[in-house]
Amino acid sequence: MITSASNPKIKHVALLSSSKKERSATNTFVIEGTKLFLEAPIHDIEEVYISENFNERLYGGDEYKLSGVMLDIFKKLKQTSYEIVSDNLFKKMSDTVTPQGILCVIKIQTVSLADKLKEFNDKPVKIVALEGLQDPGNMGTIVRTSEAAGINFILAGANTVDIHSSKVVRSTMGSIFRVPVIYTDDLYRDIEAIKSTNVLVYAAHLKGEQSYREAKYSDRSMILIGNEGRGLTDEATATADTLVKIPMQGQVESLNAAVAAAILMFELSR
DSSP: OBOOTTOHHHHHHHHHHHOHHHHHHHTEEEEESHHHHHHSOGGGEEEEEEEHHHHHHHHSSOGGGOOHHHHHHHHHHTTSOOEEEOHHHHHHHOSSSSOOSEEEEEEOOOOOHHHHHHHTTTSOEEEEEESSOOOHHHHHHHHHHHHHHTOOEEEEETTSOOTTSHHHHHHHTTGGGTSOEEEESOHHHHHHHHHTTTOEEEEEOTTOSEETTTSOOOSEEEEEEOBTTTBSOHHHHHTOSEEEEOOOOTTOOOOOHHHHHHHHHHHHHO
């Protein structure tokens, strides 16, 4: 059992949790909790850590008495190796107030835009592009909603919050493993590249010419969502084929970015 915070493995997990640079350098990230462990593809799991209390719950009695989530975890742990960590140390490793007792290091699956464009060449495709989105909760919600609405992949500008940060990962509720998120150093160039494959671009904008309900959507469409406070830049707005607005009542000037994205994504699905 690991009991020391100076253990190299523990120090590496802490660095992965706090440093985007380290995640990029090692092509790995950290997930925590029972749901994410069960959602994670087994071939992407590189390291597993469980608290001593969690270990006792799994192996302290008759395995045949386990049921539900704990039984599923018991079966999945048989397919991989794991380290037991003292309860006090696990609390320090955890990024949550009430740790569930299981934490993993996961391999990042990289996807290129070129590969995605080939995959959906001449096929219906629904894409979301994000410019400058900063709130982890919004990012996680958009990824989760993208799966629910049938979005094929997300294109994210370099100034968008890191999909592999712990708060974003938790907010995706497992959708991070099923919705490809492609980061780009030149969002506007790649939007134009996508447009050249007969994809129409719709920007959520307060100056939209028509309601999102009235727009004529193509079966090859992309939605643009901007920063929570500033919205889309002029450069991003200029790439859009159509500016759409979401009619609102009362004195509300704009919607939360994740809410606006959800409305437009489900409109594409409709």
